[in-house]
Amino acid sequence: MKALVQRVKRASVTVDGAVVGQIGPGMLILFGVHKSDTEDELQWLVRKCAALRIFPDDDMKMNRSIMDVRGEILVVSQFTLYGSVERGNRPSFEQSGRPELAEPLYNQFVEMLAEISGVPVQTGVFGAMMDVELVNDGPVTLSIERTGGGR
Numbered sequence: 001m002k003a004l005v006q007r008v009k010r011a012s013v014t015v016d017g018a019v020v021g022q023i024g025p026g027m028l029i030l031f032g033v034h035k036s037d038t039e040d041e042l043q044w045l046v047r048k049c050a051a052l053r054i055f056p057d058d059d060m061k062m063n064r065s066i067m068d069v070r071g072e073i074l075v076v077s078q079f080t081l082y083g084s085v086e087r088g089n090r091p092s093f094e095q096s097g098r099p100e101l102a103e104p105l106y107n108q109f110v111e112m113l114a115e116i117s118g119v120p121v122q123t124g125v126f127g128a129m130m131d132v133e134l135v136n137d138g139p140v141t142l143s144i145e146r147t148g149g150g151r
Contacts, residue, residue, distance in 0.1 A: 001041040004030040007140035013124040021122030026071030032081030033097030050117040076124040
């Protein structure tokens with residue numbers, strides 16, 4: 001399971017011309033599921049994202065979590081996080097979790113993240129073509145991954 005976490009000043013996601021999720025200062029999380037992922041990876045990743053200290057303290061050191069700053073979170077499903085270009089130039093998505101695995105894990109990730117963090121969590125639409133806009137703050141972008149199934 002992988003999360004690409006970006007500290008943002010604002011972010012939004014649009015589907016078919018309609019804004020379906022938008023946030024002010026906080027985190028945009030692009031969320032991907034590997035084909036061997038389980039709920040074990042999910043719980044670890046939720047806790048890691050909620051506690052991640054990427055927001056500045058009074059000394060401008062990254063020392064505060066989303067919970068400390070009372071920011072907002074936008075979670076967008078993105079199967080392409082497990083795309084591979086090792087062979088050729090066209091990405092292979094063989095390692096990406098199929099929708100029947102990924103969608104329930106995505107929904108659980110969102111629910112658990114809202115519960116644990118206590119901050120507002122917005123989403124995109126699973127499996128839809130989405131336009132994602134953001135103003136990256138810093139920029140701060142981190143890739144967080146927890147491998148499952150003995151990978």
